[in-house]
Amino acid sequence: MTRTIDIAIVGAGIAGLWCFNRLKRAGYDVLLLEREAIGCGQTLASQGIVHSGLKYSLAGKVNETARSISAMPDRWRAALRGEGEVDLSAARTRADSQMLLIPGGILGGLTRLVAQRALGGNTRTLAASEWPDGLKASGFRGSAVFMDEPVLDVPGILRALADPYRDSVRRIPEEAAAEPLAFLRDRGIEARAVLVTAAGGNHGIARRNRHDDGLETQHRPLLQGLMRPAPFPLYAHLVGTSDKPVATVTTHETADGALVWYLGAAVAERAKEADPAEVYAAARRAFRDYLPAVDLDGIEWAVLPIDRVEGRTQGFHMPDTPTLHRAGTVLYGWPTKLTFAPMLGDMVAVEIDHLGVAPSGRATDFSDLPAVDYAVAPWDKAAWTS
Template sequence: MSQSFSTDVLIVGAGIAGLWLNARLRRLGFATALLDSAAIGSGQSGKSQGIIHGGTKYALQGVLTPSAQAIAAMPGRFRAALAGEGELDLRDVRVLSQAHYLWSPGSLAGNLTSFFASRAMRSRIAAVTGEALPPALQNPAFAGKVYRLDELVLDVLSLLSCLTRLSGDSLLSAQDIQPLTDENGEPCGLQLDGQALHARCIVLCAGAGNQALLERFALTQPAQQSRPLHMVLVKSAQLSPLYAHCLGAGSKPRLTITSHPLADGQWLWYLGGELAEANGVARDQAAQIHAARQELTRLLPWLNWSDAQFACLRVSRAEPAQSGLLRPDNAFLATQGRLLVGWPTKLALAPDFADRVLKHLKQMQITPSAHNPLPPLPKPPLAPPFWHGLLS
């Protein structure tokens, strides 16, 4: 008969949600196992822009939306962890920028006027000019207005790598994942490549994979939604780092630019925002690159875009279903006895997601128990950077 294994909490999905939760639980003394069927960070997390939003982007309508309120505490929690003084020790994580910028090309646009109508927002941002401008905008031809937001941008690969180290020996890789149920038909663990792992609590945080996992437990709720994006990557020797939301006429950024250091010393710009949303999703790769080139030429005409290398990346945000595909406000967790399922909905909200799981463990009176050996399964590898294979 094959050996049976057990743990306190079995987490499925080694994206930011699973990794953060796992590290917190281990620090609190829980026995955990963190399972992934692919590479760590190979879902949305490794393809995210790494901005630790404090909610400012969500206040462009001039009011502090619930989104903006819930997320406001996150930059502080990340900063404490990065200093080694928070809930986790993230001192090894590379901070790409201490600030993100709001950039209004031309004169002060209408949306910024309403934005400044919010007193709470005014206190969070400061105008910058001259040498305080991000280097890419320091050009005599630049005529816009720029505001500094107190929002970090992290090197996500180093974040995932640090959290992987904090996972110790709890990481497991398996392809064939089947539910285990007790005599009452309640979920009590998973069969991983033929090996039974029982758990007092199972957390499904497998991003886009949650729905298929729920189906294996014969569950249809909570429903999942998918919001596709068509991101653009640009590489050129002339690029210097820029982390900014460029504002358009609407309440969403026209372009969100983050910059990522490449092994050859050059910078990669990763373009999201409106460019990557609905119209961008409908464009094929050639049309999307053409649209990105036009947008960059309009906004930063002093840079030479003719020798830049472009590539595209399609990726979807997996979230709990909202009416009208609206953006969810908070980390989301649904509980069905000892089976928990959720989505952080943002990288920045991973601490909030872990809080919600911890609250439920407390309600279920699950406290740390003895650490038993886990099934002898391989450890999943760390995914390569998202630009791997897309740019030379």
């Protein structure tokens, strides 16, 4: 027996989940398929920062990425208040804002001036008395700029998006994940539109279905660093002399309550197969220069290799918008960054409207398909140094 539904989505990362929740709330009959675990891969590997674009304006460089991202914090905050196109009021933020930590001196002063004027918004230099206690004792000498960039609790965001409609989030078998359109046909599920948000799997699915004409993607690998126990909670970009921070630090908690610093930006910009010791050494140098009073004796380290996949750009730079590719009634989407999930949702909504797919108001029973669990956070499965 054929079951006709409005939309099928493949991939339960932030892109698929945001679109899924938004479409379900609008009355669409949607099935979300995931082969491994909800939020696995690039989503839980993100640092959870809702970028305002400010860090991309450093060194006098106000680029298109900065302009595109600047409206995103307000979109996310509305959702966190339960006032957006999705309801994230059941989730929380880990920090009200990421900070820019800018060293003292002439260059630091110029960088701070550029950063604060480039995009406007609610940025301001914090008085030393306003610094978090850990930063006060860290030996940092320079300026701390409040960026108005909330840092999300990503596992909570995933649950807020999936839990209300969990019966419609189901597992696609590993052996069928490369051919999700065939899987839908074999199970008698006829979707009026399909959205594929399977990150690194998108291009292969498009190619096998001859949907890849005009589609170009790129891989930008990272080797993110982790260290525990973190000496104090910190959410900061350590600003250097380019538009790429020396390190970006966010703080997370393991299942047993230990604090972890998760390290991105320049310390992580290397091949996935690189020697982890390179990451640890780069992190130690960054902390020596910026936070010299922090004691790193007894610290355990780990790395997380990430293969970021997105629409291709000239010079393989980060795209300044999400990527959405359409082949007939099948859409292939990459948000580029967690921050861009609302923007990708807008693009998907426009395409679905162009396809003439209206919300049916139905809720098909998918109980014949297996359920799928939430992914484990990277810091809870990392291989730590002894």
